[in-house]
Amino acid sequence: SMHPRYLPGTSLWQYFFAVFSRNPEGASYLAQFALLLTPLLVLWEKTNWRQFGWHLGVLALVIVAVTNFGHGFVSLYVDHLLGAWFAGVLLNFLLELKHRRSFTPFSFVLPLAVIVLIKTTGVFFAVSAAGIMALTLVVPAGPPTAGKALANRLLRATMLPVATIILCLSIIFVWNMNRDAYGPVVDGTSSASIVGALLERYSF
Numbered sequence: 374s375m376h377p378r379y380l381p382g383t384s385l386w387q388y389f390f391a392v393f394s395r396n397p398e399g400a401s402y403l404a405q406f407a408l409l410l411t412p413l414l415v416l417w418e419k420t421n422w423r424q425f426g427w428h429l430g431v432l433a434l435v436i437v438a439v440t441n442f443g444h445g446f447v448s449l450y451v452d453h454l455l456g457a458w459f460a461g462v463l464l465n466f467l468l469e470l471k472h473r474r475s476f477t478p479f480s481f482v483l484p485l486a487v488i489v490l491i492k493t494t495g496v497f498f499a500v501s502a503a504g505i506m507a508l509t510l511v512v513p514a515g516p517p518t519a520g521k522a523l524a525n526r527l528l529r530a531t532m533l534p535v536a537t538i539i540l541c542l543s544i545i546f547v548w549n550m551n552r553d554a555y556g557p558v559v560d561g562t563s564s565a566s567i568v569g570a571l572l573e574r575y576s577f
Contacts, residue, residue, distance in 0.1 A: 378552045380544070382490025383408065383451050405449055410435075412461020412484070418468060451491050458488045459498045466506050478510060478533045482540055489541045496541045503534035 383405070390404035391397035416431050462484045469480075485502055488495035510530040 377555075378549075380490050380493060380548055382487065382492075383449075383454070387449075401449060405454075409454055409457050412458045412465070415461055415464045415468060454491050455488060455495050455498050458484070458491065458495075459502055462488075463502055463505060466502075466509070470509065478506065478529055479536060481506065482533070482536050485537050486540050486544060489544050493545060496545065499537055499541050500534060503537035507531065507534050 386408055387401040387404040390407075391400035394400035413435055416435065420431070462481060465484075466481055481503075485499040488499045488502075507530040510526060510533070
């Protein structure tokens with residue numbers, strides 16, 4: 374990481390690729406590409422091997438989007454990873470939502486936590502995605518339901534963002550404890566420091 378207090382998600386992921394490589398720099402870029410492409414694999418979900426043209430078309434679309442609206446594929450910046458994981462997790466959620474019998478909303482808590490491990494500001498992306506999922510679960514796809522079925526739906530919809538918030542804040546809290554134990558200086562420009570300063574300034 375560029376700063377010793379940055380969350381370790383991307384650095385640890387790149388280390389797993391580079392530790393046994395003779396070219397650690399190239400392995401780091403490969404790791405970054407794999408981390409970027411993983412949540413976007415859902416774009417190929419509805420295609421098969423006979424639709425080879427669609428495979429190339431979707432890949433070209435991803436390359437153009439990432440190059441124009443992100444930092445491209447030859448950068449170790451992580452901001453575009455936040456957007457890719459945010460969009461990818463939501464797309465996977467909508468796809469799985471069609472198969473309601475085997476659908477478990479809590480299976481998306483861990484992928485949302487990956488966004489936080491990428492960067493501290495990812496907590497806002499993760500909570501926003503969990504909120505969107507919760508609203509999707511509350512709004513009925515068919516006729517309105519009532520009674521016990523509605524209560525179960527509301528419970529599942531509420532627990533998803535609650536579990537996401539608890540896990541994300543726990544990750545940040547544990548990592549800050551780790552950093553405090555090793556003594557790196559606090560990054561005063563981080564989102565966590567800014568929010569903490571505002572809470573301290575306006576607390577009664």
